[in-house]
Amino acid sequence: MRVVACLMALAMLWGATGPALAKGYPPPMADGQTVEWVPPALSGGNPFTMPRWSPYVVGVGIGVLCCLAFLLSDKTMGCSTAFARSAGMLERLFRGKAVEAKPYYQQFKPVVDWEWMLVAGLLLGAAASALLSDTFHFHWVPPLWAARVGADPVVRWVVAFFGGICMGFGARWAGGCTSGHGISGTLQLAASGWLAVAGFFIGGIATAVAVFHIILA
């Protein structure tokens, strides 16, 4: 019964996303040109050197990774505890072993664990993808920011730093981020995951709208 339901659901998922994949996916590029996405099997090109893949191909891939995390590691995919552990490791560098006695670091010990390695791998994977598709380049100011705010790297740095503090602080306050709550939590139909993802987007949309439609209007 369960297996049948499962297969049916998979068939429906494919039915819905398959046509979107087959018709190709044109992602808008930063500089305004459009690159047609053609399924690798049809184009005969090397998918690894393509700058963009269909979001549905990527989504299915991430969904499969989440399942593998449960199966192979008895873990959920998440990124923000690695930030808490790294913060603890950095604090220990400056202030010594006493840092480990902090109640929060008793709960999230400042050690390299599975999730920390996941985040380290994420860095390498993104770099490999960018290098293979020739999209790697050092830059301080993203194009949209440059167009609306200006090309001054200091202004961008100050805002990014402020945003980073809020994000790191809020992620630990909420107990997870867009991956841990937003994907791994919602897929388990967890109340915490759905509530968190609502908060992330309500806060994010309100802030982005305030910045781009009110402050910069």
Next chain:
Amino acid sequence: MLSTLHARKGGQLLIGLAMGFAFGFLLQKAGVTTYDVIINQLLFRDFTVLKVMLTAMVTGMIGFHALKGLGLAQPKVKPGGFGSTLVGALIFGVGFGTLGYCPGTVVGAVGQGALDALFGGLIGALLGAGLFAALFPRLKTGILSKGFFGEATFPELLKVNPWVLVIPVSLAVIGLLCWLEASGL
């Protein structure tokens, strides 16, 4: 067999690294490690982030519940509450909307050369996490415990078989994605 694999410490770290590599590769290929794509999602101009997240959720939801049914996956539900999850998520949102990356994609952005992600976002997020660790003892019994509901899941709350929710939620998400494609978004 799986429990022996789960107990192998070094092996698990390698699996974590390999899965992270695949995760980062996929995120970069979707374009969601770029500021413009994330901000344009928050401004409803580009729906890539939503498409990636919803497709991942539906795929993972079906796979996880199938694995759980077969006894191959143990649920790992994070405890939640209004004072902790919702308030934290809103603070996160302010960071998400100004930085333009989240904790996973900020690392991916560093991997593709974004220096604002490295010196602004990543360092800021580490500082933010450290700041939370410092304030945690004071917040713990206060706001973090308000409206606590623990490790609740919707099938448990509604007392139904998970598939009663998995199938309609999947269909609704697929319907939404089809509508987005049909309207050219």
